[in-house]
Amino acid sequence: MxxxxxxxxxxxxxxxxxxxxPRVKLGGTLLYMISLFLFENIWGHLLAxxxxxxxIRISRxxxxxxxxxxxxxxxxxxxxxxxxxxxxxxxxxxxxxxxTITREGVRMAVFxxxxxxxxxxxxxxxxxxxxxxxxxxxLEKMLGPLKLLKVPVHEVAMMMSIALRxxxxxxxxxxxxxxxxxxxxxxxxxxxxxxRAKALVPLLVPLFISAFRRANDLAMAMEAxxxxxxxxxxxMKPLIYRRCDYIAYLVILAYLVCKVLAGVLL
Amino acid sequence: MxxxxxxVSYLYEEGMPLSRKALDxxxxxxxxxxxxGVIGHTGSGKSTLMQHLNGLLTPTEGHIYYMGRDISAKDFxxxxxxxxxxxxxxxxxxxxxxxxxxxxxxxxxxxxxxxxEEIEGRAGEALEKVGIPREMYSMSPFELSGGQKRRVAxxxxxxxxxxxxxxxxxxxxxxxxxxxxxxxxxxQLRRQTHITVLLVSHSMEDVAEYVDRIIxxxxxxxxxxxxxxxxxAHYRELEQVGxxxxxxxxxxxxxxxxxxxxxxxxxxxxxxxxSLRKVFSAVGR
Numbered sequence: 001m002x003x004x005x006x007x008x009x010x011x012x013x014x015x016x017x018x019x020x021x022p023r024v025k026l027g028g029t030l031l032y033m034i035s036l037f038l039f040e041n042i043w044g045h046l047l048a049x050x051x052x053x054x055x056i057r058i059s060r061x062x063x064x065x066x067x068x069x070x071x072x073x074x075x076x077x078x079x080x081x082x083x084x085x086x087x088x089x090x091x092x093x094x095x096x097x098x099x100t101i102t103r104e105g106v107r108m109a110v111f112x113x114x115x116x117x118x119x120x121x122x123x124x125x126x127x128x129x130x131x132x133x134x135x136x137x138x139l140e141k142m143l144g145p146l147k148l149l150k151v152p153v154h155e156v157a158m159m160m161s162i163a164l165r166x167x168x169x170x171x172x173x174x175x176x177x178x179x180x181x182x183x184x185x186x187x188x189x190x191x192x193x194x195x196r197a198k199a200l201v202p203l204l205v206p207l208f209i210s211a212f213r214r215a216n217d218l219a220m221a222m223e224a225x226x227x228x229x230x231x232x233x234x235x236m237k238p239l240i241y242r243r244c245d246y247i248a249y250l251v252i253l254a255y256l257v258c259k260v261l262a263g264v265l266l
Numbered sequence: 267m268x269x270x271x272x273x274v275s276y277l278y279e280e281g282m283p284l285s286r287k288a289l290d291x292x293x294x295x296x297x298x299x300x301x302x303g304v305i306g307h308t309g310s311g312k313s314t315l316m317q318h319l320n321g322l323l324t325p326t327e328g329h330i331y332y333m334g335r336d337i338s339a340k341d342f343x344x345x346x347x348x349x350x351x352x353x354x355x356x357x358x359x360x361x362x363x364x365x366x367x368x369x370x371x372x373x374x375x376x377x378x379x380x381x382x383e384e385i386e387g388r389a390g391e392a393l394e395k396v397g398i399p400r401e402m403y404s405m406s407p408f409e410l411s412g413g414q415k416r417r418v419a420x421x422x423x424x425x426x427x428x429x430x431x432x433x434x435x436x437x438x439x440x441x442x443x444x445x446x447x448x449x450x451x452x453x454q455l456r457r458q459t460h461i462t463v464l465l466v467s468h469s470m471e472d473v474a475e476y477v478d479r480i481i482x483x484x485x486x487x488x489x490x491x492x493x494x495x496x497x498x499a500h501y502r503e504l505e506q507v508g509x510x511x512x513x514x515x516x517x518x519x520x521x522x523x524x525x526x527x528x529x530x531x532x533x534x535x536x537x538x539x540x541s542l543r544k545v546f547s548a549v550g551r
Contacts, residue, residue: 179322180361183353184422185345185377202373205363209408 011128017059018129021245022138028252029126035256036115036122039263045114047262051255052122061128069124070117077116084109132164140230141239154230162218170211177206268430268462269296269319269351274328276314276486288314289325290486296430296464301456303473303494304466306483307508312466313356315483316432319464320344320351349378352428356435358419362407367398367418370407374426392425393418395458396451413444417451424455430462431455437472449476474498474512475534482509495531514538 017025036048056063090104127135140157147153178188181202188199271294278288289311296302296319306312317323318330321337321344330337332347355361364370371389380388393403396417402410407418420436433452437445453476456463467473473480473494480497482490484507490497497504501511501519518530518538527548529541 176355177361179317180355180358181373182322183320183348183355184361184374185348185426186373187345187377202361202363206361210360 010131011061011065013060015058015060015129016244017055017125019244020129020248021239021241022130022134023142023239023241024245024248024252025126025130026135026138026142028248029123031252031256032122033119035259036118038259040111041263041266043266044259044262045111045118047255047259048118049114052118052125055125056121059125059129061125065128066121066124069120073116073120077113080112080116081109084112133161136161136164137235137239154233158230166211166214169214170207173210174203174207177203177210268298268333270294270331270334271296271315271318272329272331274315274318274325274330276311276318276323277326287486289318292328292486292488294481294488294491296462298429298462299460300462300479301477302462302464303477303480304464304483305468305470305473305480305509307468310483311486312483313434314486316353316434316464316466319430319432320348320353322353345378349374349426350428351430351432352423352426353432354420354423354434354436356438357416358422358436359407359412359415361422362415362419365406366404367393367407367410368403370418371421371425374422378426388425388427389421392421395424395455396421397447413440413447416440416444416448420448428461430464432464432466434466435468436465437467437469445472468509470498470510470512494533498533499531 032048032052036045038044056066085101085105086099088102088105088108090102092100093103093106094101130138136157139160140153143151143153143157182188186199186202188196188203191199271292274289274292275287276289278286292315304312304316314323318325321330321342324338332350335342337344337347362370364373368386368389371392372385375385375388398414398417398421402414407415410418416436420433423431436448436452440448449472452463452465455461456476465473465477477494480490480492480494481488482497482504489503489507490500498511498515501515504511512533514532514535514537515530518528518532518541521528521542522530526545528545529537532538532541
């Protein structure tokens with residue numbers, strides 16, 4: 001039940017995509033997302049889909065894992081589709097009672113579904129092929145210039161990596177506490193809304209306490225290793241671009257050019 | 267038989283590429299009024315097996331019967347089962363959540379839908395059994411020491427008055443004194459109520475002296491299931507899978523090898539001393 005959440009779930013395997021510098025993947029994902037919203041024609045979207053399919057293929061992550069993240073945003077997609085279908089002004093196609101589906105509405109709805117799907121799968125590729133630590137390292141380095149504006153880049157990156165690291169731990173803990181309370185006769189699955197909300201108290205209280213305890217332990221462990229924030233801190237494995245990273249940038253650039261050409265010419 | 271485990275296997279992450287067998291063809295009989303030690307390494311499947319016994323996990327293959335009825339059957343009352351087969355998890359103090367000790371112990375019996383007097387009676391009785399004094403009843407569980415918290419958590423399961431009590435590593439993370447206290451109380455409980463106790467541990471010393479029977483698990487299978495003396499006789503095989511017999515077994519075996527006719531079956535210090543005395547008095551003559 002709780003294991004369906006793919007957020008921050010790294011898929012362990014070895015591929016070119018896995019070995020890429022996280023900055024390439026972050027930048028690439030960002031550019032890919034922008035490209036999805038650049039032009040509105042079916043050929044452009046087909047190109048984007050093909051590009052994504054190729055990346056997934058190279059990454060050697062089973063397609064199943066990509067789609068798993070989709071379940072959580074299914075609701076969002078449904079709402080978007082409904083609104084686009086009924087609220088876009090234009091040439092009427094079908095009219096039911098006061099609701100009108102327009103030709104433009106259908107077009108918008110279809111494009112919205114394609115865009116959102118590609119967007120989610122595209123970002124899943126990044127999180128599935130990059131360890132959370134790598135990801136925040138990349139983010140820290142990319143946002144480095146903001147330090148000049150007194151933005152606490154290192155602290156934010158550290159908080160993110162800790163938060164990501166805690167997700168699987170807390171999921172496991174939830175599972176354990178749930179079982180322990182079920183062994184004492186707790187019932188999480190039946191009853192009305194209020195009863196169910198009440199049944200969560202024996203789960204949430206121990207979970208919060210355990211989260212605080214773990215946070216405390218972690219803070220202690222960090223201090224014991226003389227952690228004092230980002231200033232003057234060096235890395236064991238600094239991020240350095242290699243040849244394949246430059247090639248990846250070229251590939252992304254080539255994709256963008258094609259996408260723009262498809263948008264302008266077709 | 268109170269509980270019967272019949273050819274049970276369990277797969278983790280069923281259908282996934284990383285799936286592995288956590289339990290492999292387990293057969294067990296657990297009668298009433300027996301003190302059983304379950305020994306095994308981390309990852310040997312002992313905790314997984316225990317969670318099957320009260321229906322928290324469902325076997326991938328095989329069946330478990332409680333009083334002759336299949337517990338995975340659709341019409342089987344699993345809530346009733348969980349009150350009859352009490353399971354105390356590892357680090358049970360992490361599940362405490364109420365504002366005071368007494369209310370937390372009441373949680374189990376309250377879930378059984380008992381009348382108020384009965385609930386409070388049971389909670390008081392359970393707290394008494396684990397040696398928590400009355401003046402602590404109104405304290406927050408978080409004000410107690412580690413050992414006390416753990417005893418309150420055990421009382422939380424005892425208050426459901428189970429016929430079979432499973433304790434998963436009840437002494438983990440406690441100092442020697444806290445460990446002794448918990449083990450002492452379990453022994454006393456056995457003496458008073460004659461319920462079946464399954465004590466899960468990875469330390470032979472914990473269980474050797476008191477249990478009637480030892481089940482040794484290794485890689486999801488049952489390696490030995492016998493009285494302690496018979497299990498410890500295999501001390502070399504136990505060592506190969508990373509477990510150890512009690513110190514006494516080693517000493518007695520070493521003495522025997524150096525030519526003294528001692529009883530290698532001795533598992534407690536008293537038995538060993540008795541056997542040694544016999545040998546020396548024979549030599550003296």
